[in-house]
Amino acid sequence: MDTKELLKKVRKIEIKTRRVSDHVFGGEYHSTFKGRGMTFSEVRQYQFGDDVRAIDWNVTARYNEPYIKVFEEERELTLMLMVDVSGSQLFGTENQFKKETLTEIAATLAFSATQNNDKVGLILFTDEIELFIPPKKGRSHVLRIIRELIEFSPKSNKTNVSQALKYLSNVQKKKAIVFVLSDFIADDYLQTLKIVSGRHDVTGIRVFDKSEIEIPNLGIVQMHDQETGQVRLVNTSSKTIRKNYAKYYAEKVSYYEQGFSKSGSGAVSCGTNENYVKKLLGYFKRRN
Secondary structure (H helix, E strand, O other): OOHHHHHHHHHHHHHHHHHHHHHHHHHHHHHHOOOOEEEEEEEEEOOOOOOHHHEOHHHHHHHOOOEEEEEEEEOOOEEEEEEEOOHHHOOOOOOOOHHHHHHHHHHHHHHHHHHOOOEEEEEEEOOOEEEEEEEEOOHHHHHHHHHHHHHOOOOOOOOOHHHHHHHHHHHOOOOOEEEEEEOOOOOOOHHHHHHHHHHOEEEEEEEEOHHHOOOOOOOEEEEEOOOOOOEEEEEOOOHHHHHHHHHHHHHHHHHHHHHHHHOOOEEEEEEOOOOHHHHHHHHHHHHO
């Protein structure tokens, strides 16, 4: 992809996702993810209706009239976006690939965080850590994140969610808001997820294509596994094959849903044919 085309794509995603974050998610994000507490701001004269518990008795005694302490929320938060860039994200039978939906969701969350003056960091992962961008503030930083989401070429095509979560624990010591964006066609990440969720506020966003749920009866077709590179002929007319695949896929979804529930983390599932704005907004409102 040449620079001109890349900048055009970045701009297109910025316009779409920033509008969503400005008009829809800014306030919801702020109220969902609280700051670390309240910090003292100033004292001012008592006004009718103020909480008497906030009266500063030392200043009141000095000026012989009531003054209260004013506190404000200490916002300084960090948003970490962990995005799966394995081969299975390059699949889509609807409007777009899973990768494109993941990119738009990540950009929307990043702009929502920036609007609230929070830092944003990025981890791109497969079965290894492909890229780490440390958390920073500002629009130009978010645009760099979007640029990487669009054009990054991973070394591996496989997936290891547990490995990515372990890496997060090593690089992010302070509590962060963590969104893990993947199709979660993966195994054995529950224990690591429990550990990470004990320190951070974790949400999983599962993006899927409805054609992945079950194999249609199309006769003998050639199928390509994006993660292993294997190509094989599959007899989709076989009820056993279709049943076994549906069972395999359902188990992966169940592991994701139960795993995030057991670890006390949030979970959202969104198809490439669904409105991710409604899904995220519903999730934020449920949390509030």
